Amino acid sequence: MAPRASWKGHLRLSLVSCPVRLYNATSAKDRISFNLLHKDTHNRVNMKPVDPELGLVERSDLVKGYEYEDKKYIIIEESDLDNVKIESNHTISIEAFVDDNSIDPLYFDSPYYMAPDGAMAEETFVVLREAMRKAGKAAIARLVLSSRERVITISPRENGMSVYTLRNPTEVRGTAEYFDNIPVGKPDKEMLDLAEKLIEQKETEFDPKDYEDRYEIALMEMIKEKLKGHKPVIAAAPERGGNVINLMDALKASLSQSKPPAKSKSKTGAAQADKPKKATRKKA
Numbered sequence: 238m239a240p241r242a243s244w245k246g247h248l249r250l251s252l253v254s255c256p257v258r259l260y261n262a263t264s265a266k267d268r269i270s271f272n273l274l275h276k277d278t279h280n281r282v283n284m285k286p287v288d289p290e291l292g293l294v295e296r297s298d299l300v301k302g303y304e305y306e307d308k309k310y311i312i313i314e315e316s317d318l319d320n321v322k323i324e325s326n327h328t329i330s331i332e333a334f335v336d337d338n339s340i341d342p343l344y345f346d347s348p349y350y351m352a353p354d355g356a357m358a359e360e361t362f363v364v365l366r367e368a369m370r371k372a373g374k375a376a377i378a379r380l381v382l383s384s385r386e387r388v389i390t391i392s393p394r395e396n397g398m399s400v401y402t403l404r405n406p407t408e409v410r411g412t413a414e415y416f417d418n419i420p421v422g423k424p425d426k427e428m429l430d431l432a433e434k435l436i437e438q439k440e441t442e443f444d445p446k447d448y449e450d451r452y453e454i455a456l457m458e459m460i461k462e463k464l465k466g467h468k469p470v471i472a473a474a475p476e477r478g479g480n481v482i483n484l485m486d487a488l489k490a491s492l493s494q495s496k497p498p499a500k501s502k503s504k505t506g507a508a509q510a511d512k513p514k515k516a517t518r519k520k521a
Contacts, residue, residue, distance in 0.1 A: 256355060331391070336374065337375045380402075
């Protein structure tokens with residue numbers, strides 16, 4: 238079964254355009270989730286809308302309202318929303334290009350995959366993709382998703398492209414109230430050298446498969462034990478703290494006890510596996 242597109246429209250650069258599709262790049266459907274049940278009947282509880290005057294109401298009787306003053310609303314019909322038409326409803330028009338790694342990660346929101354919509358679109362799509370790849374640039378454009386225009390980035394990714402919606406600047410908090418009281422002076426050189434060696438000892442290439450969700454795994458083990466009728470036994474987390482030692486001693490002890498992360502070996506690169514590898518950031 239072919240994946241379902243989240244959005245269909247056109248990608249346009251100046252006078253060049255091609256039909257494209259967007260697909261959600263992430264999914265949380267396999268994560269453990271819970272339903273609310275009544276504590277006695279264990280029946281699943283339905284969340285129903287309540288009007289303070291009428292009591293329970295049908296969802297079919299609900300309409301959208303915008304609060305323009307305190308407790309005063311204007312009703313917005315679906316036809317009103319349909320009449321709000323701007324270019325980015327159906328067209329991703331590229332407005333600018335920036336260096337691929339120049340956008341602060343704080344602004345990245347939801348990731349999508351972009352693919353050409355049909356064989357006729359492939360040539361134009363590939364030309365735009367490879368031109369951006371060769372230039373090391375990401376495109377900046379706008380797109381309407383869920384009745385809201387979003388600024389997005391578009392970057393080459395493998396045979397297709399990746400798209401990120403960007404948070405609005407008003408959504409990103411400044412650092413002043415969090416960082417202003419942190420000392421800016423240089424730390425002790427010997428301790429800094431020890432910390433740098435500790436970092437170097439743990440250098441590797443990031444692979445998300447190496448960082449599984451341990452809480453999710455423990456949660457599933459508990460559920461399996463309960464299904465068997467057993468009382469789950471969950472190992473306690475190791476106690477932190479203990480004897481207080483100073484930072485210098487802690488750095489030295491960490492350096493002597495620390496083990497470098499396991500280096501992944503590929504069929505073609507097993508001979509180089511013993512060499513330390515620089516950490517690289519990969520976009521999701």
